[in-house]
Amino acid sequence: MPEAPSPTRKRIVDAATRLFYAEGIGRVSVDAIAEKAGLTKRTLYYHFRSKDDLITAYLDGRDQPNLKQMAGWFDAAEGTADHKVEAIFANLARVARHPKWKGCGFLRTAAELASMPGHPAVKAGSRHKTSFETWLASELSMHAIDEPQTLAREIVLLMDGAFSIMLVHRNPEYIEAAGHAAATLIRARCQNRA
Structure with a gap:
């Protein structure tokens, strides 16, 4: 059984999901996702190597x-x-x-x-x-x-x-x-x- 994502990772994916769905993936910056999640960009990159990984997590979710x-x-x-x-x-x-x-x-x-x-x-x-x-x-x-x-x-x-x-x-x-x-x-x- 897959391990549940950390609360911080989930918060990032939830923020990305709302923004990507509302605006499209190209129009949403990593800065905007970090801000929406209430985290620093550094924290976001600790959980996701790239925006591409985050886009994939959005769809997988x-x-x-x-x-x-x-x-x-x-x-x-x-x-x-x-x-x-x-x-x-x-x-x-x-x-x-x-x-x-x-x-x-x-x-x-x-x-x-x-x-x-x-x-x-x-x-x-x-x-x-x-x-x-x-x-x-x-x-x-x-x-x-x-x-x-x-x-x-x-x-x-x-x-x-x-x-x-x-x-x-x-x-x-x-x-x-x-x-x-x-x-x-x-x-x-x-x-x-x-």
């Missing part, structure tokens, strides 16, 4: 809570897999209506680091997206849906496409439309089996 939230929405929804997947999208649309919503932190970070594909934070984002896709494929498989891996990938494409277009239009109806499309894909797989 969002991974499991985000996956747990999606799984919770799926589990709480009534009905068959199409309804359960659509519930994830409906809940994302609800969250996106909050004035502080800034989109998917993983996608936004990857976009800012697009010229650095080997960056540890890009790899953290890739791990997160792969974990979600693997989890979803497993759930679809348990619901006896054909080609669960392919279908999970298609649903991830719908989700991330909707995240991207919502950043452009600021309209959560796009994620709702993506949820309807995902449910339609699931129903089509079920009809093809019949």
Whole structure:
């Protein structure tokens, strides 16, 4: 079992998370993070070798809570897999209506680091997206849906496409439309089996 982070390290990551999500990683300085955490820059660098390490810790810290939230929405929804997947999208649309919503932190970070594909934070984002896709494929498989891996990938494409277009239009109806499309894909797989 991994060791819990020190309170100081947690305080730094919490401050970085708030700032990175609100403003983007490129716009936030190490000085601003240290100030927000109520620490010196020297203390921050004692816990993190670089800003890149802190960006990676920010995304790693969002991974499991985000996956747990999606799984919770799926589990709480009534009905068959199409309804359960659509519930994830409906809940994302609800969250996106909050004035502080800034989109998917993983996608936004990857976009800012697009010229650095080997960056540890890009790899953290890739791990997160792969974990979600693997989890979803497993759930679809348990619901006896054909080609669960392919279908999970298609649903991830719908989700991330909707995240991207919502950043452009600021309209959560796009994620709702993506949820309807995902449910339609699931129903089509079920009809093809019949």
